[in-house]
Amino acid sequence: MxxxxxxxxxxxxAIPTAYALVLRTFFDVETWESLFKVMSISFLLCLPTIIGALTIYFSSLENAKxxxxxxxxxxxxxxxxxxxxLFFKIEGWACWLMVLPLFFVFASIGGLIGGYFKLKKADNKLYLPILTLIPLFISPLESLVNTIPGEYKAYTYIDINAPANKIWSNxxxxxxxxxxxxxxYLTNFLGFPRPLKAELNYEGIGAYRxxxxxxxxxxxxxxxxxxxxKKMVFSIKANPHEIPSTTLDEHVVIGGDFFDVLNGTYELEKLTENTYRLHLYSYFKLSTTxxxxxxxxxxxxxxxxxNNILQINKSRSEAE
Structure with a gap:
């Protein structure tokens, strides 16, 4: 060669990678975090698009075709x-796995954009500096649009062949x-903390778990x-200051700026004389753009x- x-x-x-690292560093400066945030459309969509465009811009004309x-x-x-x-612990594996599909899709879109300008006969040098500065113009505008917290529901259930009292005790x-x-499986793969135990101090309204x-x-x-x-409804609170900084990535910390769990509900439904269906609902809040x-x-x-908790309940209740 x-x-x-x-x-x-x-x-x-190297040039697209270096640009990505510079932009990531710039968007992480606390001084102007109100204007430039990593957890924004400006960063998560514009950055991979520009990476793709830069990659094709510096490629040969033959490859651009x-x-x-x-x-x-x-x-x-x-x-x-x-x-x-990942190596320098700037981002966590969980965050990357979640945004990687977006990065691949928009990097490819950027590659197509870069290819279009690369193949144009007219001078295309002006579009490059304009393109690289787009996130710096869009992000302050995006910051003017307040994030609208959205509440969402996660519903799961499992059928258990055991008496109601055994299921409920678990x-x-x-x-x-x-x-x-x-x-x-998913939470383990992402490196999330796994459940250890939970216990009510008494059974009734106002009980703490x-x-x-x-x-x-x-x-x-x-x-x-x-x-x-039959039924237990409970509020859920995770105090971010109690969670060690090494436990979760800062962008997915529970109770943090972007993600919080609000409440949960257990319901026990009788299906047959020996079978019950245990329902588990949870409501959570997201605050992003x-x-x-x-x-x-x-x-x-x-x-x-x-599903993990329900499966544990099933195996224990049926074994007992």
Missing amino acids: DNKKLITIIKII SLPYKIFMPWVPVILFLLIT VTRVKNINQSQDKG AAVFTNGLVFHETVSEYIDQ FNFYASWWAKWIMKDIQ
Whole structure:
């Protein structure tokens, strides 16, 4: 490989990656966090688009004519950006997994945009500096639009072949959960804390229940409605200052600026003489300008946590 070709390859990959790192650093400066936020459409959609456009802009004219190249080549600097931010602990794995589909899609869109300008006969040098500055203009405008908190519901259930009193005792008092019993596949993959135990101090309205997870995460729950062996409604509060900074990524910390769990409900429904259906609802709040996307992930995560708890209840109740 000659030096000219090597320099071209470095340009294609290194310049878009360097731009991404500079923009990520700029958007993380506390001094102007009211105007520039990482958790914004300006960053999450514009950045990968520009990465894609830069990648194709510095590519050869021959490569810019290839549709697969314009779609997939921008993924290379995106992946490099991912690896660098993970290595230096700028971002967490959970955050990256959730935004990676967006980054791939919009990097490809940026690649198509870059290809269009690359193949134009007219001078296309002006569009490049304009494109790289777009996030700096859009983000302050986006900050003027206050985030509208959205409330969402995650619903799960499981059928259990056991008496009502056994099922309910495992609802009110969840004994220590071993790692082998933990079936929260998505949350484990994302590195979220796993449930350990939970127990009511008494059965009735006003009762307190601490749901303890690994890494110092605790849900403080207060019962607001209680019908023995039928229904329990409880508020949920996670205090961010109690959660060690290493437990969750700052952008997905529970009770933080963007995500909070509000309340939950257990309902026990009799199906047959020996079978009951245990329902588990939870309501949570998101405060971002892209709730339309974040809510999908939040629901999957909450359902994974709930299905895990329900499965543990089922195995314990039926075994007893």
